[in-house]
Amino acid sequence: MIMFGIGQTELLIFMVIVLVLFGGSRIPSIARSLGKSITEFKKGVQGIEDETSPPEKQESKSESKSQS
DSSP states (O other): OOBTTBOHHHHHHHHHHHHHHHOTTTHHHHHHHHHHHHHHHHHHHHHHHHHHSOOHHHHHHHHHHHHO
């Protein structure tokens, strides 16, 4: 199985290197921090999308009032 151009052997080697560098006790805290940062990033991107997108509901209501 090839994932993102990385085979199983390369992925296993990468995981062993990470384990040696950070140790078994720090990996859960690193993963937790990474998960929180990804969540915050998604919230930030969603906030930017909300600000840049035009409010469709308000436009349709004003159009229906002007046509009546």
